[in-house]
Amino acid sequence: MGVGTPDPDAVGALYRRALPQVYGYLLPRCGNVVVAEDLTAETFLAAVVATQQGAVPDVTVPWLIGVARHKLVDHWRRQGRDDRRRALAGPLGDAVDDPWEDELDRAAVYTALTRLNGHQRAALTLKYLDGLPVADVAAHVGRSVRATETLLARARAALRRVYREEGHAD
Amino acid sequence: MPTDPLDALRLPPVPIDPRPEFAAALWRRIEAGPGPLDRQTATVRYFVTDLGASVDFYCRLLDFEEELRPSPVFAMLYRGDLRLLLSVPGGEGAVHTLPDGTVPQPGGWNRMTLQVADLAATAEVLRSHQVAFRHDVQSGIGVRTLLVEDPSGNPVELIEPTSGYHERIRP
Numbered sequence: 530m531g532v533g534t535p536d537p538d539a540v541g542a543l544y545r546r547a548l549p550q551v552y553g554y555l556l557p558r559c560g561n562v563v564v565a566e567d568l569t570a571e572t573f574l575a576a577v578v579a580t581q582q583g584a585v586p587d588v589t590v591p592w593l594i595g596v597a598r599h600k601l602v603d604h605w606r607r608q609g610r611d612d613r614r615r616a617l618a619g620p621l622g623d624a625v626d627d628p629w630e631d632e633l634d635r636a637a638v639y640t641a642l643t644r645l646n647g648h649q650r651a652a653l654t655l656k657y658l659d660g661l662p663v664a665d666v667a668a669h670v671g672r673s674v675r676a677t678e679t680l681l682a683r684a685r686a687a688l689r690r691v692y693r694e695e696g697h698a699d
Numbered sequence: 700m701p702t703d704p705l706d707a708l709r710l711p712p713v714p715i716d717p718r719p720e721f722a723a724a725l726w727r728r729i730e731a732g733p734g735p736l737d738r739q740t741a742t743v744r745y746f747v748t749d750l751g752a753s754v755d756f757y758c759r760l761l762d763f764e765e766e767l768r769p770s771p772v773f774a775m776l777y778r779g780d781l782r783l784l785l786s787v788p789g790g791e792g793a794v795h796t797l798p799d800g801t802v803p804q805p806g807g808w809n810r811m812t813l814q815v816a817d818l819a820a821t822a823e824v825l826r827s828h829q830v831a832f833r834h835d836v837q838s839g840i841g842v843r844t845l846l847v848e849d850p851s852g853n854p855v856e857l858i859e860p861t862s863g864y865h866e867r868i869r870p
Contacts (some may be wrong), residue, residue: 549714656712
């Protein structure tokens with residue numbers, strides 16, 4: 530796509546097809562139109578650069594969503610650095626009491642996710658909303674598998690705490 | 700193996716159409732390619748309280764053009780080679796709020812300086828629109844100047860070159 534692509538009509542068609550998919554991936558996960566638009570733009574502009582550099586032979590919707598996922602995690606990692614001092618989840622020690630009822634209020638859990646710090650939000654989103662294996666989550670968040678398992682455990686506990694605080698405990 | 704209740708959070712991508720204005724603006728950037736993004740555009744950011752009033756002020760009275768207004772808290776304007784970013788501080792996802800919670804405020808004394816061809820005429824137009832003046836037209840070294848405020852109280856200096864005016868000649 531972009532300059533150097535032989536068929537601009539095909540690029541336009543791909544753009545029209547892919548834009549709602551990429552935006553539809555990002556918006557529910559970040560829950561913020563401004564951020565979703567920024568990350569959508571970053572995703573497509575990164576695709577333009579990658580295509581011009583010959584880094585990707587064929588831009589597809591799944592490839593673009595993969596780029597969008599990276600952009601989203603990068604955003605949350607930056608946010609995680611920014612809000613480290615005001616992180617919701619303090620040290621939890623080794624004991625993580627993490628019981629979840631079988632029937633979740635999904636909308637309430639998604640809302641609770643937005644109140645976690647960036648690192649926790651990224652890990653839980655990749656693991657549960659995207660359904661990635663822990664090894665893939667680890668690759669995205671730049672940690673070892675073991676460290677990612679710890680991050681996920683703490684993030685689950687933090688999520689549970691927020692969910693409970695907002696009146697959705699059993 | 701017991702099921703994990705959080706697996707119910709799985710969220711397959713569902714297509715969502717973004718705002719048409721956003722889709723059109725992004726397409727223009729894609730068509731232009733990444734080249735223009737490498738340019739060193741002089742950029743100023745002003746914090747404003749009322750985005751609509753601010754865009755109106757700069758575009759109607761000071762010859763700016765609106766390039767983007769993707770959200771209620773941000774707009775990008777151009778006046779020649781100058782890019783002006785207008786941001787409404789605070790609010791959800793506000794990236795300019797400091798870690799200690801400090802929210803940027805409009806105002807202060809630092810200002811951008813815009814050249815106009817006829818300062819007296821510009822002053823008249825601004826006065827007729829009830830623009831706040833910090834000081835009226837006065838003579839400085841090589842310029843006549845006027846200091847006004849945008850609707851949020853940010854100073855904007857307007858200058859008209861006079862004898863002795865100096866500016867580097869562009870290559």
